Amino acid sequence: MNINQVRYFLSIVQCGSFFEAAMREYISQSSLSKQIKALEIELDVELFKREKNRIFLTEAGKCFLGYAEKIVQFEDSMNSDLDKFRQQRSDEVHFATIPILKSYGVSEILSDFQHSLKADNMLVHYDIMEMEQKEILPLLRMGTIDFAIMRKSSLDDFNKYEKRLFFTDELGLICGKDHELSNDAGIRLEQLKNDNIVLISPKSEIYNVCMERLKEVSLERNVIATATRHRNLLSMVQNKVGVTIFARRMLDEFDELKFVPLSKPIYNNIYIVKSKEKHLTGTAARLWNFLCNRFPEYVEFE
Helix, strand or coil: CCHHHHHHHHHHHHHCCHHHHHHHHCCCHHHHHHHHHHHHHHHCCCCEEEECCEEEECHHHHHHHHHHHHHHHHHHHHHHHHHHHCCCEEEEEEEEECCCCCCCCHHHHHHHHHHHCHHHCEEEEEEEEECCHHHHHHHHHHCCCCEEEEECCCCCCHHHEEEEEEEEEEEEEEEECCCCCCCCCCECHHHHCCCCEEEECCCCHHHHHHHHHHHHCCCHHHEEEEECCHHHHHHHHHCCCCEEEEEHHHHCCCCCEEEECECCCEEEEEEEEEECCCCCCHHHHHHHHHHHHHCCECCCCC
């Protein structure tokens, strides 16, 4: 019996299901089940009984619960007392991301991961490079970074990479609240024929997607400017330089602007990606496993 098995047992009791407990502990449900089965074999009792989609403690499980709580409390108290004698360990994680750190909650995710390391007395140095998609790809290929948060299209062979779907965003019209189309439930791109259009940098995948759609309705000549960063782009819209086609999620900081859906929606998938040839160790491996358990398997959403 090890302390992790005891903690897993308590998580299942507190969450009421193996699935919720696995999410909470950042391990797969199958791994959690194996750990509990090993615990039951060692204790020579059955701890849980299952009926349909619900689980219950057996009488033996109820008996073990009190001991499990004391074991964990004792271990936590011991580690707390010993922390002052321990030398803090450190490690580094290197990853690159397209410019979405704030709008897509990446910092909050890293905070959750850091909390999961609390018992290890670990100092983690996060080397985060925020850059355009085309600049990330060479770093990923060469193994300079541990993993990346990026869009799909620039990956030369998507099968060479392990990936998880991080977020699906919708692209639509972003304009001032006083624009004539701002209150429409959905618009066709043809309705922008009298508008100047500003887009994100040509280095971005979003630019290519938008230009393809604009060319379909012969509006590519309406594009009068591009901007490298989304804040600059949205500031141009706010100052009435033009309207833009951009991600709904990036609008959070601009209350004066309005997102209007397109009648023919454009969806933008963002992935957490690692080269299959890149072998992660230490904290980088733990963070990758943390992300894999937090986000689903690769799913295409078009």
